[in-house]
Amino acid sequence: ARKCILSGLWKNELGSNMTISAVNTDGGFTGLYHTAVTATDKHIRVSPLKGSQKPTNQRKQLTFGFTVSWTFSNSMTVFVGQCFMDDKGKETLKTMWLLREEVSSPGDDWKATRVGTNIFTRI
Numbered sequence: 001a002r003k004c005i006l007s008g009l010w011k012n013e014l015g016s017n018m019t020i021s022a023v024n025t026d027g028g029f030t031g032l033y034h035t036a037v038t039a040t041d042k043h044i045r046v047s048p049l050k051g052s053q054k055p056t057n058q059r060k061q062l063t064f065g066f067t068v069s070w071t072f073s074n075s076m077t078v079f080v081g082q083c084f085m086d087d088k089g090k091e092t093l094k095t096m097w098l099l100r101e102e103v104s105s106p107g108d109d110w111k112a113t114r115v116g117t118n119i120f121t122r123i
């Protein structure tokens with residue numbers, strides 16, 4: 001396929017795995033996210049993700065966003081990114097994310113959000 005397809009199994013350099021379901025006609029998708037590491041020291045469990053992508057008929061290298069609502073902590077991560085395909089057909093998801101932790105008071109709000117970049121490749 002000369003077009004990036006989000007559905008399937010992905011991994012990143014932190015050892016997380018992500019499974020994305022079939023993308024529906026309006027670009028919506030769901031999936032599951034399994035982390036190998038966490039910001040909290042909670043026991044790791046699989047967490048649900050929901051997102052949407054731009055239709056592939058307009059763009060070969062589609063843009064997308066998704067949210068992971070962590071099942072083991074009161075935090076949330078949103079990802080935005082784009083799928084790139086090299087001339088051998090290898091797909092890469094280049095993303096940036098915001099991780100929002102729950103903090104106990106508004107005075108701690110300043111330290112509640114982490115940001116980072118992250119690359120996913122197919123498993």
Ligand SMILES: CN1C(=O)N(C)[C@H]2CS[C@@H](CCCCC(=O)O)[C@H]21
Nearest residue numbers: 016035038039040070073075077118
């Ligand atoms: C494993 N991770 C991963 O694959 N990322 C791209 C980064 C951004 S989401 C974070 C995990 C947060 C887990 C929930 C928590 O610790 O509160 C880290």
